[in-house]
Amino acid sequence: MAKLGETMEKHHKKCDEDFAAAEEAAHKGDWDACAKAYTKFRDEVLAHFSVEEDILFPPLEERSGITSGGPPQMMREEHEQMRPLLQQMDNALEQKNAGNFTATGETLLVMMQQHNMKEENILYPMIDHHLGDDRDITARAEAGLNG
Amino acid sequence: MQPGLSFEQAPPISVPYRFFLTAPLFGIAAGLFLLWQGPAAIASRWSPLSLALTHLLAVGFMLMAMCGAMLQVLPVAAGANIWRPLLVTRLTHAGLTLGTLLLVAGFLAEWPLLFKLAVAFLTVSLLFFALAVLLALLRTPAVGPTIVSLRIAVVGLFVTVILGATLATAFGWHLSLPLTHLTHVHAAWGLGGWSLLLVAGVGYFVVPMFQLTPSYPAWLSRSYAWALFCLLLAWSLAWLPDPRPQALQTLLACLAALLPLAFAVVTLRLQGRRRRKMVEPTLLFWRLGAGSLIAAMAVLLLQQLLPAVDAYVGTPFVIGTLLIVGVFMPLISGMLYKIMPFLNWLHLQKTGKPGLVVPNIRDMIPEARMFMQFRLHLAALVLLLAAVALPVLVYPAGLALAASCLWLERNLVTGTRNFIRFGEELKAAVARERQPERPAAA
Numbered sequence: 001m002a003k004l005g006e007t008m009e010k011h012h013k014k015c016d017e018d019f020a021a022a023e024e025a026a027h028k029g030d031w032d033a034c035a036k037a038y039t040k041f042r043d044e045v046l047a048h049f050s051v052e053e054d055i056l057f058p059p060l061e062e063r064s065g066i067t068s069g070g071p072p073q074m075m076r077e078e079h080e081q082m083r084p085l086l087q088q089m090d091n092a093l094e095q096k097n098a099g100n101f102t103a104t105g106e107t108l109l110v111m112m113q114q115h116n117m118k119e120e121n122i123l124y125p126m127i128d129h130h131l132g133d134d135r136d137i138t139a140r141a142e143a144g145l146n147g
Numbered sequence: 148m149q150p151g152l153s154f155e156q157a158p159p160i161s162v163p164y165r166f167f168l169t170a171p172l173f174g175i176a177a178g179l180f181l182l183w184q185g186p187a188a189i190a191s192r193w194s195p196l197s198l199a200l201t202h203l204l205a206v207g208f209m210l211m212a213m214c215g216a217m218l219q220v221l222p223v224a225a226g227a228n229i230w231r232p233l234l235v236t237r238l239t240h241a242g243l244t245l246g247t248l249l250l251v252a253g254f255l256a257e258w259p260l261l262f263k264l265a266v267a268f269l270t271v272s273l274l275f276f277a278l279a280v281l282l283a284l285l286r287t288p289a290v291g292p293t294i295v296s297l298r299i300a301v302v303g304l305f306v307t308v309i310l311g312a313t314l315a316t317a318f319g320w321h322l323s324l325p326l327t328h329l330t331h332v333h334a335a336w337g338l339g340g341w342s343l344l345l346v347a348g349v350g351y352f353v354v355p356m357f358q359l360t361p362s363y364p365a366w367l368s369r370s371y372a373w374a375l376f377c378l379l380l381a382w383s384l385a386w387l388p389d390p391r392p393q394a395l396q397t398l399l400a401c402l403a404a405l406l407p408l409a410f411a412v413v414t415l416r417l418q419g420r421r422r423r424k425m426v427e428p429t430l431l432f433w434r435l436g437a438g439s440l441i442a443a444m445a446v447l448l449l450q451q452l453l454p455a456v457d458a459y460v461g462t463p464f465v466i467g468t469l470l471i472v473g474v475f476m477p478l479i480s481g482m483l484y485k486i487m488p489f490l491n492w493l494h495l496q497k498t499g500k501p502g503l504v505v506p507n508i509r510d511m512i513p514e515a516r517m518f519m520q521f522r523l524h525l526a527a528l529v530l531l532l533a534a535v536a537l538p539v540l541v542y543p544a545g546l547a548l549a550a551s552c553l554w555l556e557r558n559l560v561t562g563t564r565n566f567i568r569f570g571e572e573l574k575a576a577v578a579r580e581r582q583p584e585r586p587a588a589a
């Protein structure tokens with residue numbers, strides 16, 4: 001079984017791939033391809049948020065003793081900053097507005113990438129340290145990402 | 148070590164913006180300086196005029212922007228919280244601004260008192276900055292090649308500042324020191340040990356992040372910073388023995404030059420494999436930077452290996468121009484065009500409330516104006532390089548450099564004004580929603 005942090009990091013890359021495909025399609029005006037790639041991207045991102053918030057963060061906070069104001073709380077707050085951007089992209093897709101779609105997309109991309117970097121360099125090593133041996137959590141996280 | 152786990156949000160937006168808005172002013176000054184002094188400004192690497200010009204760009208523009216970006220990026224992206232950030236910010240910004248002006252005035256007037264004052268301002272502020280940043284970088288729980296690279300880069304900054312202070316002290320108090328050797332070592336650490344390692348540390352995460360390229364290969368990102376640091380150190384120490392081991396020093400210099408060359412080639416190849424196909428200003432600035440880095444290192448290798456290139460008076464000027472105007476200024480411009488719109492957005496969406504749409508990052512600085520600055524900067528670089536062979540071109544080169552920096556300043560001012568304007572609009576919208584519904588007027 002792969003390490004948890006590695007699994008989560010790979011999932012970031014998967015989200016990136018679908019984001020790029022959606023953006024490229026919007027740029028070309030191919031709205032069918034865009035809708036397909038974007039929907040996949042959005043569902044992946046939301047599943048990723050859920051796995052972290054529901055499966056990983058609560059036991060991490062419990063076992064590490066980190067409570068309010070720690071990295072998991074910061075990551076939750078950043079998830080909340082990204083959700084409205086996804087909604088704005090939903091709207092832009094519905095209106096087939098390529099300008100709004102790619103501009104909001106770029107905003108989300110930068111937000112998401114700096115968020116991912118913090119997770120990959122700080123949070124995931126912590127997760128591997130505290131939860132790495134827990135096969136149940138690992139299996140539930142993998143199921144959540146692939147669900 | 149149990150990681151220090153506070154994870155503060157971004158520092159106040161005024162922390163980085165004061166640096167970002169000041170840096171291009173020194174670039175404009177450098178362009179005007181070229182117009183004022185003409186070919187004399189670039190006649191010899193060792194003339195006070197060319198040292199003044201170099202420091203306007205290397206300290207006034209580059210270091211100013213780099214310090215501002217570090218104070219911003221470390222807490223946000225690396226979880227490295229800086230001790231008393233506002234104090235560090237004020238001291239660094241004031242020390243750099245006044246120190247650069249005094250140092251440049253010292254070179255022009257050749258008046259010892261100015262060097263003494265410049266040493267005081269620059270040394271105190273920069274050592275304080277480097278110490279605060281190094282402590283933050285050592286205490287962060289973050290791992291990865293970026294953090295390692297940045298830690299080593301800050302050590303490089305320490306070395307640069309101490310050597311620079313030694314040189315200025317020698318000018319201020321008329322000490323007899325091996326000034327030529329010290330200057331070589333000071334420049335190598337400033338451009339290589341600090342600036343290039345900072346670029347690498349930043350590049351490891353921003354190149355994949357903005358263009359969605361594959362990551363830098365581990366063989367490069369794991370060894371680059373350490374290898375460059377050790378080679379620079381060995382090369383620097385090779386100046387000490389008498390007689391100097393010249394063959395060994397040449398070998399060390401060549402090996403050191405191959406590393407940034409490899410970094411630049413890998414960067415261009417990664418960008419060639421990017422998932423995002425759109426051409427945007429930051430991509431162009433990075434390509435120009437990587438291309439100039441390859442050219443600079445190629446000339447450096449030729450200088451080491453061919454006596455004729457080494458003897459040519461224009462060689463140091465070509466290398467310096469390629470690095471400062473070709474690599475660092477474009478990379479800084481490209482990064483500022485990403486950092487400022489994102490910071491605007493990040494701070495604005497805290498002003499608003501759920502349901503209110505915050506302007507996105509493309510609304511902050513018009514992209515067409517960033518492309519315009521890129522073209523002006525490219526013209527400045529080409530003209531400056533051509534001026535080595537044809538000195539009269541220093542006039543259009545100076546004009547283009549001033550114009551590029553003026554455009555950069557204008558774009559950053561636009562970004563700052565948009566931040567203020569959008570902030571006021573959001574606050575007004577929030578206030579309107581809070582007011583109780585009034586009955587419609589009859």
